[in-house]
Amino acid sequence: MKVDTAEQSSAERSAVAEAPVSAQAGEQANAAKWEPARGEPVVRFRGVTKTFGDLEVIKGIDLDIYPGEKIAVIGPSGSGKTTLGRMLMTLERPSGGTIEVDGENLWQMEVRGRMAPASDKHLHRIRGKIGMVFQHFNLFPHMSVLRNVTEAPRKVLGLSGEEARERAVEMLGKVGLADKLEMYPSQLSGGQKQRVAIARALVMRPKVMVFDEVTSALDPELVGEVLETIRDIAREGDMAMMLITHEMDFARDVSDRVVFSAEGRIVEQGTPQQIFETPQSERLKSFLSRFR
Amino acid sequence: MWDWNYTFSIMPELLHAFLMTVYVTLAGFAVASVIGLILAVGARSRFVAVRIVVRCIVEFVRNTPLLVQVFFIFFSLPLLAGISLSAFATGVIGLGLHYATYLSEVYRSGIDGVPKGQWEAATALNMTKSRTWMSVVLPQALPPIVPMMGNYLIVMFKETPILMAVTVVEVLLAAKNIASVTYRVFEPYTIVGVLFLVVSVVVSLLFRRLEKRMNRTNGPVLKR
Numbered sequence: 001m002k003v004d005t006a007e008q009s010s011a012e013r014s015a016v017a018e019a020p021v022s023a024q025a026g027e028q029a030n031a032a033k034w035e036p037a038r039g040e041p042v043v044r045f046r047g048v049t050k051t052f053g054d055l056e057v058i059k060g061i062d063l064d065i066y067p068g069e070k071i072a073v074i075g076p077s078g079s080g081k082t083t084l085g086r087m088l089m090t091l092e093r094p095s096g097g098t099i100e101v102d103g104e105n106l107w108q109m110e111v112r113g114r115m116a117p118a119s120d121k122h123l124h125r126i127r128g129k130i131g132m133v134f135q136h137f138n139l140f141p142h143m144s145v146l147r148n149v150t151e152a153p154r155k156v157l158g159l160s161g162e163e164a165r166e167r168a169v170e171m172l173g174k175v176g177l178a179d180k181l182e183m184y185p186s187q188l189s190g191g192q193k194q195r196v197a198i199a200r201a202l203v204m205r206p207k208v209m210v211f212d213e214v215t216s217a218l219d220p221e222l223v224g225e226v227l228e229t230i231r232d233i234a235r236e237g238d239m240a241m242m243l244i245t246h247e248m249d250f251a252r253d254v255s256d257r258v259v260f261s262a263e264g265r266i267v268e269q270g271t272p273q274q275i276f277e278t279p280q281s282e283r284l285k286s287f288l289s290r291f292r
Numbered sequence: 293m294w295d296w297n298y299t300f301s302i303m304p305e306l307l308h309a310f311l312m313t314v315y316v317t318l319a320g321f322a323v324a325s326v327i328g329l330i331l332a333v334g335a336r337s338r339f340v341a342v343r344i345v346v347r348c349i350v351e352f353v354r355n356t357p358l359l360v361q362v363f364f365i366f367f368s369l370p371l372l373a374g375i376s377l378s379a380f381a382t383g384v385i386g387l388g389l390h391y392a393t394y395l396s397e398v399y400r401s402g403i404d405g406v407p408k409g410q411w412e413a414a415t416a417l418n419m420t421k422s423r424t425w426m427s428v429v430l431p432q433a434l435p436p437i438v439p440m441m442g443n444y445l446i447v448m449f450k451e452t453p454i455l456m457a458v459t460v461v462e463v464l465l466a467a468k469n470i471a472s473v474t475y476r477v478f479e480p481y482t483i484v485g486v487l488f489l490v491v492s493v494v495v496s497l498l499f500r501r502l503e504k505r506m507n508r509t510n511g512p513v514l515k516r
Contacts, residue, residue, distance in 0.1 A: 091412050120420075127418045138413035142431045151427055152417035197413075204417060 040103060042067045042129075042207050042240050043088060047097035049264075050083050057083050059264035060097065065208060070234050070241040072251035072272075075261040076287060081244045082135075084261070085210035088242070089132040090123055101126050102207065128156075131206030135213040137193045139185040139200070145172065146181040149200045157204070171199040175229050191222030195229050202233065208240040215247060223247070230254065248291050252276050260284045299479050302470050306480065309466030310487050316383045316460060317449045323388025324448070325441070328395030332403060333425065335396065346396075353393045359454055362386035366458040383455040383462075391448050398440045402433035435506050442499030446492050463487060 041064035050058040058080040065071055073081045086092045088099060090106065099106040108115045109122045118126075140148050149168035153159045159167070172178050175195035185193055194214055201209060211230065215223040227250050234241060234254045245251050251258055251272065258275040260268045260283075268275065268284045279285045334346040353361070365386050370376040377385065406429050414424040456465035467480035 089412075089416055091415060124418060124420065127415070130416075132416040134409060134413065134416075136409055138407075138409035138416075140410065140413070140428055140432075152419060155423050155427060156418050156420075201416065 039066060041065055041100075042069075042102055043242075044100040045084070045088075045097065046100070048084075048087065048094050048099060049096040050080065050087060050092060051095045057264055058087075058094075061261070061264075061266055063259065063266060065240050065242060067207065068238040068240055069257065070243065070255045071257045071259055072243045072245055072255035073259045073261060074245060074248065074251055074275075074287075075267075079262045080264045081261055082212055085132065085212045085242055085244050088208070089130055089210055090127050091132075101129055128204070129207040131201040131204055131209040133194070133197050133201050133209065133211045133214050135216050137185075137190075137197045137217075139193055139197055141185050143184075144181065145177065145183050145185070145188070145196050148185070148196055149203050152200070153203055167203050168199070171203045172196070174202075174232070175199045176225075189222060190218045191225045194218065194222075194226045198226075198229055198233070206239065208242065211241065211243045211245070213244055213246065215245070215250075248276070248288075260287065262287065293478065295476070295479065298474070298476060299483065302474075302480060303483070305470065306463060306466055306483055306487070309461055310463040312380075312460065313449070313452050313462040314491075316380065316387065316452055316455060316462060317445070319384040320387030320391065320452075321445050321448055323384055324391035324395050324444070327388060327392035329399055331392060331396035332399035335400065336403065350393045350396060353390055358386065358390045358451065359457060361390060362455060362458050379455070379458050379460045382458050383452070383460045386455070386458075387448055387451065391444060395441065395444055398437050398444065399433065401440075402437040403429060405436060406432045438506060439499060439503050442496065442502075445499075446495055449492065449495070450488060 043063075043065040045061050045063040048058055048061045049056065057078075061080075061084065063071075063084075073084065075081050083092060087094050088101075088106075093107060098108065104126055105115075105118075106123070106126050107118050109118045110116075140151070143151060146165070146168055149172060150161070150164040153164040153167055154161060157164075169178065169181070172181065175198055177192060177195055177199070180188065180192065180196075185196070188196065198214075214230070215226050218226060227247065230241075230243070230250075231254055233239075241254075243251065243255060253272075255272055257269060258272050259266055260275060260279075260281075262283050268279065268281050275284065276288065279288055331346050331350060334342050335350075337343055337346075362382055365377060366379070366382045410428050410432065411424060414428045419427065452460075452462050453464035455462055456468070459465075461469075463484050467484045470480045471477045
């Protein structure tokens with residue numbers, strides 16, 4: 001990883017990565033096209049770092065996600081994209097920096113005027129605004145499709161069985177699986193499983209949803225149906241989406257903004273057009289050239 | 293050599309005592325199942341103190357003989373703590389606590405078999421820890437360990453004669469009492485052996501059927 005970093009000028013990296021998002025937009029040559037949305041961001045990463053043992057996976061990331069915004073995070077494998085989403089979902093604790101959700105610090109809370117590690121209660125409250133779809137679906141194999149989707153609304157949100165069922169059936173209809181309610185995950189194709197997982201996350205009505213390489217574990221012929229489902233959701237929703245993906249065409253179609261991360265930093269970001277048609281950094285150019 | 297008349301004459305008493313063996317086994321197994329689960333979940337606590345206490349209990353109980361433990365409960369607890377337990381209660385608690393430490397390992401293997409992604413999915417759905425255990429982890433951890441639980445039930449069953457040391461009148465003590473009165477040892481001890489054999493075999497067959505049935509209903513579902 002270190003060797004890889006060396007080939008690119010460190011000045012370029014730090015200039016782009018360490019500037020706050022809004023300032024950075026102004027610095028880029030053709031930045032006029034992408035303006036940060038107005039209002040308060042729903043998610044705010046500030047100086048976030050993550051170290052696993054000796055390996056620094058995230059080296060300081062600033063990123064804002066605005067309500068309803070669809071951002072695609074692209075970049076080479078091992079660039080920390082997934083870790084970014086996992087830290088937002090509270091599956092990994094950042095080593096440094098802060099993550100705010102709806103203006104509230106996710107991993108820390110104020111206790112008698114001092115910042116302390118977040119309590120379970122604090123995490124639980126804020127986590128309700130975040131949802132996630134996983135690369136490997138992680139459906140509950142011992143539950144029917146319907147129960148996979150109703151379990152959390154009933155047991156976490158406290159909805160009645162009937163309300164939960166209603167919501168779940170609506171969501172499963174939306175992902176095109178209304179006829180599979182009584183099936184078990186093992187009886188479904190990968191694409192169907194992933195669509196159940198999407199319904200299961202959506203039914204909780206999060207403000208921001210992380211899609212973590214949701215098509216990477218699928219057979220190629222099943223990728224389309226899942227991407228189509230996400231496209232539909234993206235079109236209608238006021239839910240913000242963080243799409244961590246290797247599907248460049250998909251990133252270009254669906255997202256409002258594309259973030260290119262490499263070696264644990266954000267190297268470049270902008271509208272899909274900026275990123276894919278007029279990439280600025282050598283790192284991004286060489287990354288994209290591999291997809292042409 | 294084998295006297296059938298004598299056999300029939302002592303059968304009622306032996307069968308009666310055998311019921312005690314069955315009761316003490318079932319009650320002990322119930323205690324072991326519950327405490328074992330508590331120990332297994334406690335061993336995964338994020339509080340170091342809880343993990344250490346659990347580890348100590350498990351190591352202590354497992355590295356001392358069952359016989360010493362039941363002696364301690366029966367004879368020493370009244371002196372130390374003023375707690376005086378009946379022979380039956382001593383047997384149930386002694387067996388239960390002892391095998392809880394073994395069952396906790398069985399539970400652990402089941403719990404470890406639940407993939408990490410399941411925990412993460414539960415977190416992503418904002419389930420609390422206890423909700424995650426109830427809805428996601430235990431329903432997947434328990435079915436695969438049913439056969440091992442069955443084995444331990446049979447092992448416990450065959451260990452009950454140890455409790456004669458604290459005057460639990462289970463089947464072997466009954467046989468011994470009979471033998472000491474009649475001076476005939478061949479029939480009573482043989483009958484005891486046969487009783488244990490028959491019940492053990494039947495129970496293990498039942499567990500095998502249960503296992504097959506679970507595989508049928510849950511097989512494709514629980515395949516990971």
